[in-house]
Amino acid sequence: MAKKQFKSESKRLLDLMVNSIYTHKEIFLREIISNASDAIDKLCYISLTDDKVGLNRDDFKITVTADKENRTITVSDNGIGMTAEELEQNLGVIAKSGSLQFKKDIGDKKEDVDIIGQFGVGFYSAFMVASKVTVVTRAYGQEEANMWVSTGSDGYTITPCEKDSAGTEIIIALKEDEEGESYGEFLEEHELHRIIKKYSDYIRWPIVMDVTKSRQVETDETDKDGSKKKTWEDYTEKEVVNSRVPIWQRSRSEVSDEECMQFYKEKFFDMEDPVSVIRISAEGAVTYKAMLFIPAKAPYDYYTREYKSGLQLYTSGVMIMETCADLLPEHFRFVRGIVDSQDLSLNISREMLQHDRQLKVIETNLEKKIKAELKRLLENDYDKYAAFYKSFGLQLKYGIVNGYGANRDLLSDLIMFYSSKAEKLITLADYVKNMPEDQKYIYYACGESVQKLDKLPQAENVREKGYEILYLTDDVDEFVVKTLIRFEEKEFRSVNDDDLGLETEEEKKETEKLETENKDVLDFIKESLGGKIAAAKLSHKLKSHPVCLTAQGGISLEMERYFAATQGDMAEHMKAERVLELNAGHPVFQALKSTFPTDKEKAAKYAELLYGQAQLIAGVSLDDPAHFAELVSSLMI
Numbered sequence: 079m080a081k082k083q084f085k086s087e088s089k090r091l092l093d094l095m096v097n098s099i100y101t102h103k104e105i106f107l108r109e110i111i112s113n114a115s116d117a118i119d120k121l122c123y124i125s126l127t128d129d130k131v132g133l134n135r136d137d138f139k140i141t142v143t144a145d146k147e148n149r150t151i152t153v154s155d156n157g158i159g160m161t162a163e164e165l166e167q168n169l170g171v172i173a174k175s176g177s178l179q180f181k182k183d184i185g186d187k188k189e190d191v192d193i194i195g196q197f198g199v200g201f202y203s204a205f206m207v208a209s210k211v212t213v214v215t216r217a218y219g220q221e222e223a224n225m226w227v228s229t230g231s232d233g234y235t236i237t238p239c240e241k242d243s244a245g246t247e248i249i250i251a252l253k254e255d256e257e258g259e260s261y262g263e264f265l266e267e268h269e270l271h272r273i274i275k276k277y278s279d280y281i282r283w284p285i286v287m288d289v290t291k292s293r294q295v296e297t298d299e300t301d302k303d304g305s306k307k308k309t310w311e312d313y314t315e316k317e318v319v320n321s322r323v324p325i326w327q328r329s330r331s332e333v334s335d336e337e338c339m340q341f342y343k344e345k346f347f348d349m350e351d352p353v354s355v356i357r358i359s360a361e362g363a364v365t366y367k368a369m370l371f372i373p374a375k376a377p378y379d380y381y382t383r384e385y386k387s388g389l390q391l392y393t394s395g396v397m398i399m400e401t402c403a404d405l406l407p408e409h410f411r412f413v414r415g416i417v418d419s420q421d422l423s424l425n426i427s428r429e430m431l432q433h434d435r436q437l438k439v440i441e442t443n444l445e446k447k448i449k450a451e452l453k454r455l456l457e458n459d460y461d462k463y464a465a466f467y468k469s470f471g472l473q474l475k476y477g478i479v480n481g482y483g484a485n486r487d488l489l490s491d492l493i494m495f496y497s498s499k500a501e502k503l504i505t506l507a508d509y510v511k512n513m514p515e516d517q518k519y520i521y522y523a524c525g526e527s528v529q530k531l532d533k534l535p536q537a538e539n540v541r542e543k544g545y546e547i548l549y550l551t552d553d554v555d556e557f558v559v560k561t562l563i564r565f566e567e568k569e570f571r572s573v574n575d576d577d578l579g580l581e582t583e584e585e586k587k588e589t590e591k592l593e594t595e596n597k598d599v600l601d602f603i604k605e606s607l608g609g610k611i612a613a614a615k616l617s618h619k620l621k622s623h624p625v626c627l628t629a630q631g632g633i634s635l636e637m638e639r640y641f642a643a644t645q646g647d648m649a650e651h652m653k654a655e656r657v658l659e660l661n662a663g664h665p666v667f668q669a670l671k672s673t674f675p676t677d678k679e680k681a682a683k684y685a686e687l688l689y690g691q692a693q694l695i696a697g698v699s700l701d702d703p704a705h706f707a708e709l710v711s712s713l714m715i
C-alpha cells in the first residue's frame with residue numbers, strides 16, 4: 079500500500095504556534111530582525127563572488143519604523159529577498175526554513191555567514207501581536223516583486239507588486255488593544271529601542287531607527303537685550319541603535335579592562351567596578367565565548383529569594399535567556415556575565431535549550447575558571463579579595479555546607495576566618511602554614527563577635543601556648559568546619575572540646591584524680607542547678623577564670639542559637655547539653671568547696687552564681703536576670 083503523507087491542519091498549527099510557544103510577545107521583533115539579518119548575510123555571501131550585487135558591506139542595513147497613525151511597525155532589509163515561489167515555500171509552509179536550507183547548501187564555506195534561522199517558525203510569531211502581516215519582497219537578480227498578505231487564520235495571498243530594489247519589507251499591523259494587552263505600546267520609540275537593545279543588540283548589521291532628539295532653536299520673540307529668545311524643539315534623526323560587535327567577541331588586545339568594566343556597570347546596573355573580569359574563548363567539546371564579572375559588592379537583594387542568578391545566554395548575537403541559571407554553579411551565583419555559543423540545541427521558541435549536555439560542559443568549565451580567578455585574586459591582591467569576601471564569603475561558606483559537602487574540596491581554599499594572631503581574615507592554608515610543629519589541631523572558637531571571643535576563658539590555655547585560634551562569628555561557620563572535618567590533614571578542634579591535645583599524660587591523670595576527689599561537690603552543683611546542666615566537671619582548660627560554659631553531644635551553644643533563630647518550634651528539640659566547667663585551682667571553687675559541708679543553702683547559691691557567670695561569659699542570656707541580680711545582692715549582706 080502506498081505510504082501517505084501526514085497533513086497538518088495549518089490553521090490550527092498556526093494558532094498553536096502563535097499562542098503556545100513563546101512566553102513574551104515582544105520577541106516577535108527579535109524574530110523578524112533575525113530574519114532580516116539572515117537575508118543580508120545571504121546576499122553578502124553572494125556578493126563575495128558576484129560583482130553584480132553592487133553593494134559593499136557598509137551598505138547593508140535593517141530599518142525599523144513605527145507608524146502610530148496606522149498602527150504599523152515595518153522592518154525592512156536590503157538582503158536577498160524572496161521570489162514568489164520562495165514566498166510560497168518559506169512563508170506558506172510552517173516549519174520550512176529557507177535559512178536552514180541555505181546553510182546546508184553552502185556547506186563548509188560558512189566563515190562569513192552567521193545564519194540564525196533554523197526551525198522555520200519565527201516569522202509567525204508576528205501574529206502574536208499582528209492582525210495582519212504584509213511582506214513586500216524582491217529577490218536579488220529579479221525584476222518583479224511580490225506581496226504576501228495574511229491575517230493569520232484565513233491563509234494568505236501572493237500578488238505581484240512594485241519594489242525598487244532587492245530586499246524585504248515586513249509590515250506588521252498591530253492588533254487592537256484589549257484588556258491587559260496594550261499592543262500599541264510597541265509603537266513607542268522607547269519600547270522599540272528597549273526590545274532591540276535587549277534581544278538584538280549584537281546583530282552584526284546596523285539596525286536603524288528614527289530617534290527623537292532635542293535641540294535649541296531661535297524664536298521670533300526677542301529678549302530685553304535684543305537677542306532672539308530660544309526654545310527647545312524635538313526632531314528625529316536616523317540612528318544605528320545596536321552595538322553590533324559584542325565586547326566579548328572582540329580580541330583581548332582590542333578591549334581594555336576599563337572598557338570591560340564600563341560595559342559591566344551599564345549592562346548589570348552596578349555602580350562599582352567588578353573585582354575581576356574573566357574572559358574565556360573555548361574551543362573543543364563546545365565552542366563558546368564568555369565574559370564573566372566578579373562583583374565587588376552584593377546587590378541589596380542578593381541573599382533573598384528575589385535575586386535571580388544566572389548568566390545571559392546569547393547565540394549568534396541574539397539573546398536567548400536573560401538569566402540562564404544552569405550555566406552557573408550555585409556556590410558561584412554572585413558571578414554576572416555573558417556566554418555566547420552557537421553550539422547549543424535550542425528549542426523552537428529559543429527560550430529553552432533542548433539538551434543540557436552542552437550546558438553542563440560549559441558550566442563545569444566556567445566553574446574551573448571562576449575558581450582559578452578567585453584563587454589568583456586571593457594570592458595577588460589580598461585587600462581586593464577581602465572586600466569581595468566581605469560581600470560573598472557567606473555564599474562560599476554555604477557552598478561548602480550545601481549538598482553534604484560535595485564541593486568542600488573546591489571551596490575550602492577560598493574561605494577565610496578571623497585569626498586571633500594575625501587579627502585579620504586568613505585562609506586555612508595560611509593557618510596550617512603558621513602552625514608550630516608540635517601543634518596538632520586547627521583551633522577555633524565560635525561566638526557572637528571577635529571581641530567576645532578574644533576573652534573566652536576556655537581559650538586561655540590555647541592562647542598561652544602561642545597557638546592561633548580562628549574566631550568563627552557567622553552562624554554557618556561551625557557547620558563549615560564540621561563539614562570540612564580537616565584541612566590538609568589537620569583536624570579542626572573547638573576550644574570547648576575536652577581534648578585539645580595540650581595536656582600531658584600526667585596532667586590528664588591529675589585532673590581525673592581531682593575529679594574523683596571532688597565528686598560529691600560536683601554532683602551537688604549539678605543537682606542544685608535542677609536540670610539546667612547535663613554535667614558539672616573540673617576543667618583543665620581554665621587558667622585565671624573560675625568557670626566556663628561548654629556543651630557536650632552534637633549541638634553546641636552556637637548551633638542552639640542558630641536553630642532557635644531558624645527552626646521555629648522544632649528548636650525546642652535542638653538544645654545544647656550544657657556543661658559547667660570549674661577551675662579547681664581557683665579560690666572561688668575552694669570557697670564553694672569549703673562552704674558545701676556546712677552550709678548547703680549558701681553553697682547552692684554559689685553554684686547558681688557561678689552558672690550565671692558562665693552563661694554571661696558565653697554570651698548566653700540568663701534565664702531570670704532579676705533573680706540573678708537578687709542573688710548577687712543577697713551574697714553581699
Ligand SMILES: Nc1ncnc2c1ncn2[C@@H]1O[C@H](COP(=O)(O)OP(=O)(O)OP(=O)(O)O)[C@@H](O)[C@H]1O
Nearest residue numbers: 113117168175176177195196197198199200201246
Ligand atoms: N526578511 C526576509 N528576507 C528573506 N527571506 C526571509 C525573510 N524573512 C523570512 N524569510 C524566509 O522565510 C523562512 C522562514 O522564516 P522563519 O522566521 O519562519 O524561520 P527561520 O528564520 O528559517 O527559522 P527560525 O524559526 O529558527 O527563526 C526563512 O528561513 C527565510 O528563508
